Amino acid sequence: MQLGAATGKTESVTTPGQSSVKIRRPAGINWSYSIISWLGFVPFLLFCLLFEILPAVMIIQNSFLDSNTGALTSSNYQIMLSHLSYVHAFQTSISLSVVTALIGAFFGFFATYGLYNLRTGWLRNLVISFSSIAANFAGVPLAFAFVSTVGVTGFITVLLLRWFHIDLYNGLNFSLYTFWGLVLVYTYFQLPLMILITLPALSALRPEWREAATNLGASNFIYWRRVALPILLPSLIAATMLLFANSFGAYATAYALAQGSINIVPILIGFVVNGNVSLDPGLGNALAMGMIVVLLIAVSLYTVMLRRVSKWQGR
Amino acid sequence: MAFLELEHITKYFGRTAAVMDINLSVEQGEFLTLLGPSGCGKTTILRMVAGFETPSNGNILLDGDDITNRSASKRPMGMVFQSYALFPHMNAEQNIAFGLSIKRTPKDVIARRCAELLELVGLGDKGRNFPHQLSGGQQQRVALARALAVEPKVLLLDEPLSALDAKVRVSLRNEIRRIQQQLKMTAIYVTHDQEEALAISDRIAVMARGSIEQLDLPEEIYNNPRTVFAATFVGTSNHFNGLLESASEGLCQVEHQTLHVPPVPNLHDGDRVLVMVRPEEVSVQNSEEGVNVSANGAGNHIAGVIELRTFLGPFTRFHVRVNESTTMTADVPSQQARDYYVAQRVVLSFPPDACQVLPLDKEAVELERLAEAEEEKV
Amino acid sequence: MAQAVREINLPVRKDRPKGQGLGVDKIFLTLVLLFLIVPLGATLIFGLSSGNSINFNTFQSVFTDHDFSQTLLLSLGLALASTILAILLITPTAYWVQLRLPRARPLMDFLALVPFAVPAIVMAFGLVEVYGTGNTLINILSFGLVPVLSNEPFNVVNTPQLLVCAYVIISLPFVYRPIDNNLRAINTKVLSEAAYSLGSGWWRTFLTIILPNILPGVISAALLTFSTVMGEFTLASLFSIYTFPIYLNVTGQNDAHKAASLTILSFFLTMIFVLGIILLVRIRPGSRGNEDRLDIVAAK
Numbered sequence: 001m002q003l004g005a006a007t008g009k010t011e012s013v014t015t016p017g018q019s020s021v022k023i024r025r026p027a028g029i030n031w032s033y034s035i036i037s038w039l040g041f042v043p044f045l046l047f048c049l050l051f052e053i054l055p056a057v058m059i060i061q062n063s064f065l066d067s068n069t070g071a072l073t074s075s076n077y078q079i080m081l082s083h084l085s086y087v088h089a090f091q092t093s094i095s096l097s098v099v100t101a102l103i104g105a106f107f108g109f110f111a112t113y114g115l116y117n118l119r120t121g122w123l124r125n126l127v128i129s130f131s132s133i134a135a136n137f138a139g140v141p142l143a144f145a146f147v148s149t150v151g152v153t154g155f156i157t158v159l160l161l162r163w164f165h166i167d168l169y170n171g172l173n174f175s176l177y178t179f180w181g182l183v184l185v186y187t188y189f190q191l192p193l194m195i196l197i198t199l200p201a202l203s204a205l206r207p208e209w210r211e212a213a214t215n216l217g218a219s220n221f222i223y224w225r226r227v228a229l230p231i232l233l234p235s236l237i238a239a240t241m242l243l244f245a246n247s248f249g250a251y252a253t254a255y256a257l258a259q260g261s262i263n264i265v266p267i268l269i270g271f272v273v274n275g276n277v278s279l280d281p282g283l284g285n286a287l288a289m290g291m292i293v294v295l296l297i298a299v300s301l302y303t304v305m306l307r308r309v310s311k312w313q314g315r
Numbered sequence: 316m317a318f319l320e321l322e323h324i325t326k327y328f329g330r331t332a333a334v335m336d337i338n339l340s341v342e343q344g345e346f347l348t349l350l351g352p353s354g355c356g357k358t359t360i361l362r363m364v365a366g367f368e369t370p371s372n373g374n375i376l377l378d379g380d381d382i383t384n385r386s387a388s389k390r391p392m393g394m395v396f397q398s399y400a401l402f403p404h405m406n407a408e409q410n411i412a413f414g415l416s417i418k419r420t421p422k423d424v425i426a427r428r429c430a431e432l433l434e435l436v437g438l439g440d441k442g443r444n445f446p447h448q449l450s451g452g453q454q455q456r457v458a459l460a461r462a463l464a465v466e467p468k469v470l471l472l473d474e475p476l477s478a479l480d481a482k483v484r485v486s487l488r489n490e491i492r493r494i495q496q497q498l499k500m501t502a503i504y505v506t507h508d509q510e511e512a513l514a515i516s517d518r519i520a521v522m523a524r525g526s527i528e529q530l531d532l533p534e535e536i537y538n539n540p541r542t543v544f545a546a547t548f549v550g551t552s553n554h555f556n557g558l559l560e561s562a563s564e565g566l567c568q569v570e571h572q573t574l575h576v577p578p579v580p581n582l583h584d585g586d587r588v589l590v591m592v593r594p595e596e597v598s599v600q601n602s603e604e605g606v607n608v609s610a611n612g613a614g615n616h617i618a619g620v621i622e623l624r625t626f627l628g629p630f631t632r633f634h635v636r637v638n639e640s641t642t643m644t645a646d647v648p649s650q651q652a653r654d655y656y657v658a659q660r661v662v663l664s665f666p667p668d669a670c671q672v673l674p675l676d677k678e679a680v681e682l683e684r685l686a687e688a689e690e691e692k693v
Numbered sequence: 694m695a696q697a698v699r700e701i702n703l704p705v706r707k708d709r710p711k712g713q714g715l716g717v718d719k720i721f722l723t724l725v726l727l728f729l730i731v732p733l734g735a736t737l738i739f740g741l742s743s744g745n746s747i748n749f750n751t752f753q754s755v756f757t758d759h760d761f762s763q764t765l766l767l768s769l770g771l772a773l774a775s776t777i778l779a780i781l782l783i784t785p786t787a788y789w790v791q792l793r794l795p796r797a798r799p800l801m802d803f804l805a806l807v808p809f810a811v812p813a814i815v816m817a818f819g820l821v822e823v824y825g826t827g828n829t830l831i832n833i834l835s836f837g838l839v840p841v842l843s844n845e846p847f848n849v850v851n852t853p854q855l856l857v858c859a860y861v862i863i864s865l866p867f868v869y870r871p872i873d874n875n876l877r878a879i880n881t882k883v884l885s886e887a888a889y890s891l892g893s894g895w896w897r898t899f900l901t902i903i904l905p906n907i908l909p910g911v912i913s914a915a916l917l918t919f920s921t922v923m924g925e926f927t928l929a930s931l932f933s934i935y936t937f938p939i940y941l942n943v944t945g946q947n948d949a950h951k952a953a954s955l956t957i958l959s960f961f962l963t964m965i966f967v968l969g970i971i972l973l974v975r976i977r978p979g980s981r982g983n984e985d986r987l988d989i990v991a992a993k
Contacts, residue, residue: 037793044786048804050838052862054831055819056811061830062822107725114722127726132967133960134729139926140938141959144945144952145732148739153949155735188732191725208400211367212458214387215394216414216465226413230404249812252926256942266814273818273931285822288815295810303806311447312403 056292063289067282076286085263086283090290092179093248093264100186101243105236108194115195116202128199131192138189143256146185150176177258185253190243197242201235204313231312238305245298249291265291318343318501319364319469324373326359333359335525337373341469341503346495348504350512351522352548352689357505358473364503365471366390377468393462397474399454401446407433407457408442414465432460435494452483459491463498470495470502476511488515507689509549513537521545523682537593543673544682546591548689553594553643556675559586565667570641574615575667587675589683596669597645599633599652602660615670617663619643624657635663733960740953754951760940768937771853772922775860776915779868782861784911787872788899791881805866813863813927820859821931824850851932860922867921868914875910876903909973916973920966924959 066073080086118124137145149156152169154176160166168174175181205228213223251266260267265287272284317340324337334356341347349357362368364375366387375383382390401410408429415425433439436456446454455475462470472491476484492515495502506512512519513533521528521536521544529536529545540546547554557569565578567590574590582588602618619637631652633645645663647655655661673679790797811819823831824843832840842849849855881903888898904911926938941959945952 037789038797040789041786041794041797044782046838047782047858048862048865050835050842051820051858052804052807052811052816052865054835054839055816055823056807057834058822058828058831059815059819061828107721110718110721111725114718114720117718118722127722129968129971130726130729132971133964136920136924136963136967137960139924140942140945141924141956144941144949144956145736145960147945147949148953148956149732149735151949155739156731188729192729195725206398206400208396208398209402211365211387212394212396212400212402212461213413214367215365215390215392216461217388217417218413219388222417227402231402245809245812249809249814251812251814252930252938255930256926256945259946266812269814269818270927270931273821281822284818288818291812291815292810295812299806299809312445 059285059288059292062282063285065282065285067280076280076282077289079280079283080286080290086268086287089263089265089268089287090294092262093266094294096179096182096186096264097244097247099183100190100247101240103183103187104190104194104243105240108191108239109198109236111191112195112198112202116199128196131195135189135192135196138250139252140256142185142188143253146176146181146188146257150174150181150184152176177261179262182254182257182262185257186247186250190247193246194239194243197239198235201232201239201309204235204309205231234305234308234312238302238309241298241302241305245295245302248295248298317341318345318378319503320374320376321360321364322374322376324360324363324370324375326356326363326368327371332525334363334370337525337527339520339527339530341501343501344499346492346502346504346515346517348506348512348516348519349522350506350509350519350549351528352507352685354524355522356525357522361471361473361503361505364469365392365394391465391468393465393467393470395455395458395462395470395472395475397477399446399451399458399478401454401458401461403446406443406445407438407449407460410446410457411461411464413461418465428464429460432464435463436460437490450483451479452487455479455487456490459494463494463500468501470500472502472504474506475504476506476508484511491515513549521548523548523685528682538671540591540671540673542682543589543675543679544686546589546671546673547683547686551594551644553592553597554683555590555641557588557590559584559588559672562586567672570638572617574670576670576672577668579672582672582674589673589675589679591671591673592665592669594632594644594646595630597643597663597665599635599645599647599655600662600664601654602662615665615667617643619661619663621655621657621659621661624652624655626652633661635661637663733957736953736956736960740950740955740957742950758944760935764935764937764940767853767935768923771857771860771936772919774857775864775922776918778857779861779864779918780911780915783865783868783914784872784904784907785899787869787876788881788903791873791876792885801869805869808863808866813925814931816859816862817928817931820855821850824855851934853934856928856932856934859928860918860925863925863928864914864918864921867917871910871913871917872907875907879903879906912973913970916966916970920963923962923966 063076064072064074066075115124115127118127146154148154150168151157157168160168166172176184209227209231210223213227218226249266251270254262254264254267255270258267260271268279269284269287269291272279272281272287319339319341321337321339324334324339325332326334337356337360339347339360349360351357359368363370366382366385366389370383373383374381377391401407402413405413411429411432412425415428420428429442430439433442436459438453438456438460441449441453441457444453446457449457455478458475475491476488479487488511491504494500504512504516513536516533518530519533519536520530521542523544528542529540531539531541536545537550540549546552555569555574557567557574559579559582560566560568560573562579562582562584565576567574567576567588569590576590579588617637619635619642621633622636622642623634625632625634626649627646629649630646631649633647633652633655634642635645636642643663787801790801808816823839827840827843884902884906885898888902893902924938925936926942929936929939930942941952941955944955
């Protein structure tokens with residue numbers, strides 16, 4: 001834009017040497033404003049530092065130190081990766097989390113869709129409220145709820161035996177206190193969690209997309225395959241990641257159920273904290289570090305997917 | 316038999332009739348606009364034509380075919396939505412190609428068609444962009460291209476410009492019109508913006524409360540509105556409620572003054588009427604100067620005081636208070652308007668045939684209020 | 694026990710698409726609901742029966758147990774302390790960040806995600822190490838505060854005080870989220886600027902203008918924290934502090950029926966909290982037409 005070309009003197013705010021039209025605060029005031037702004041943030045930052053950051057730093061640091069000599073070493077990791085039982089613990093933890101995440105995601109998604117299509121408003125709200133409670137109902141009480149249900153003397157176990165002559169424990173070789181028992185119990189809070197996360201994602205599916213697709217000739221199937229599911233995919237992946245992280249870090253439920261007879265990483269770390277002599281603290285740090293790494297991957301993927309969702313929604 | 320026929324279309328939602336006994340004929344290649352305030356049923360009609368709603372009663376015929384009960388995906392219509400409704404996970408090109416890919420069109424044909432359409436809507440280089448990378452106007456143009464890609468017989472547009480900025484709205488509406496004419500496409504356009512409707516339509520159906528008030532050319536609707544609602548909803552107007560003194564001579568009693576209006580043979584003496592005059596027909600003169608009486612002597616002259624002066628660019632709008640309860644609006648070319656200022660005493664003049672006389676019954680009064688409420692929303 | 698935050702929208706949709714289901718969805722929904730309800734029913738019956746008959750003996754024995762009241766009170770106290778501390782710390786900070794320090798927002802989001810990557814079990818481990826064993830790097834990084842806290846006169850390791858602080862961190866994600874959402878919903882910046890232009894200072898604006906408008910968000914956050922702490926097991930167990938969930942576990946290992954009745958009690962407690970939050974979200978001012986955001990905790 002040619003300012004002042006024809007009329008000579010103009011009211012342009014550009015002055016020689018400066019191309020900015022903005023009014024700037026004198027540099028000094030800028031600085032102190034900035035400092036005070038950050039100062040207000042300090043109490044919170046300090047709190048996080050003391051109780052959130054430093055423990056993580058400590059773990060990272062100690063995992064590279066020998067617990068007896070204090071010397072820098074990678075032996076903790078070497079032991080962790082070579083001993084079968086520790087590798088096994090990670091495998092079990094990861095597969096437990098993957099399995100429950102996938103079961104939760106699969107059944108949860110369809111259940112959510114059914115919920116989404118529910119016409120009766122009060123019933124929908126009832127189910128949502130119930131899901132919120134169920135997702136929150138985990139840990140020790142949940143473990144005992146399942147013991148009461150399908151434990152050795154559980155209500156269903158006894159029912160099946162007395163009425164249908166099905167022996168759960170001896171005949172079908174089922175046990176609540178094994179990997180698959182844990183899967184069953186974990187699924188109890190994974191499912192409602194999936195429902196609660198996926199419901200808003202489904203609501204974000206705008207009806208106009210469906211109408212536009214239909215108008216352009218798409219059948220129900222094509223709409224789902226080419227429009228709805230691709231749009232939902234990032235949300236679903238994020239949800240699965242969240243389910244995974246949820247399951248991977250769980251301690252209380254497993255502990256209450258199996259008292260440590262199940263070999264998963266959180267239980268192992270629990271042993272170390274409790275001072276169980278068979279486990280070296282340095283190793284405990286390595287295990288914790290391993291957990292952090294796995295979870296960081298899951299959480300990163302979760303964040304990336306959510307960012308894509310908000311990008312597409314134009315937010 | 317017109318290209319698109321709506322016969323006795325009625326739609327109930329629960330117990331309310333959104334649309335009542337609508338009969339509409341749309342010619343091929345015509346640009347018809349459904350114009351009215353929100354809730355008048357215009358969008359419902361559009362959605363019934365598209366197939367998203369089923370009429371409670373009546374038939375829809377396209378080129379002789381009864382499509383009333385045909386599913387939406389099988390109708391040869393293209394729809395443009397108010398919120399664009401572009402698929403966010405596909406770029407512009409993929410959005411446009413969607414309808415074609417469903418029909419299993421060969422890839423090279425699709426590519427060629429997409430390129431053509433992008434050029435047509437002026438987005439030749441934006442094919443790879445995703446919706447969130449495009450502005451509102453650009454998104455709507457992609458949406459238009461997407462609807463045109465499947466070569467529909469009728470193009471349906473549901474308030475496509477409402478979500479856009481004022482300037483974009485004006486340029487895009489002209490583009491839509493240009494493309495429609497170029498392709499000789501039949502189009503049904505829904506809007507509540509009467510300026511938009513007047514600018515680009517071949518015919519306008521003014522709607523209120525589920526029925527069509529007037530279906531006519533834009534000029535006719537503007538100059539000769541046939542109902543009170545059409546008169547007050549479209550364009551700005553001065554309107555007075557009055558009593559028809561003499562239908563044959565064209566005399567009307569309005570607030571202690573007699574107005575000369577054109578003879579209205581279809582009304583009776585003593586009828587309650589609405590007299591309407593467009594602001595651009597009202598001329599302003601200084602009251603000290605002699606008042607210019609028109610050749611045959613029978614003009615309308617009303618004295619008043621200028622209350623408000625609004626400069627609108629090419630013309631200036633004066634709000635003139637003529638008595639305690641009434642102000643009149645006069646639009647004067649800005650060159651002439653220079654001589655007039657606020658608080659000046661003036662005389663407003665308008666010829667008899669600038670007046671439109673419409674019968675005023677109870678329903679008309681309600682509709683008049685409805686039209687005024689729409690104005691106040693702005 | 695580590696916690697995780699979920700956000701849900703309670704959809705209040707204007708138009709529902711008709712009959713476009715995939716068919717199986719209702720079946721799945723029914724199956725899932727059955728799966729969720731049956732264990733609760735079974736637990737109730739199990740808890741009511743001791744041996745072969747149905748009676749309220751187990752419930753009676755629960756209420757007469759001394760440990761029951763003691764641990765319950767301790768848990769309540771911890772929950773209260775954690776909630777108050779969390780709200781006092783995070784609410785002004787959230788407001789401050791929203792208003793004066795938008796640059797810190799990514800940092801806030803990061804800090805709110807850390808509890809996901811560092812779940813309760815790992816955090817417990819880390820805290821015991823930081824405050825139990827000395828370490829020069831840590832001492833330096835913490836500006837000398839850690840050694841101060843680890844030794845006399847504070848001696849925080851394995852104390853309820855440290856537990857409370859840990860609980861605040863764990864609750865961070867779902868205290869921050871509802872309050873932040875609420876702040877955004879009421880257009881905080883504009884309101885504050887209007888208040889300042891009329892002469893109100895920072896604190897006055899916060900207390901009289903902002904806080905009343907974000908009250909539902911604050912109370913939601915408080916209820917979430919409270920219920921989380923009431924059910925938290927991992928940290929309490931590893932710090933050897935005898936809270937209610939610990940009592941529940943100990944009881945359960947010995948007497949399954951008693952544990953069942955306690956479980957039912959736990960469930961009702963959870964139910965009250967969650968329903969409270971849901972009710973609050975509904976009455977929140979400035980919530981957009983078809984979106985009600987609700988944050989829910991999942992405890993493991």
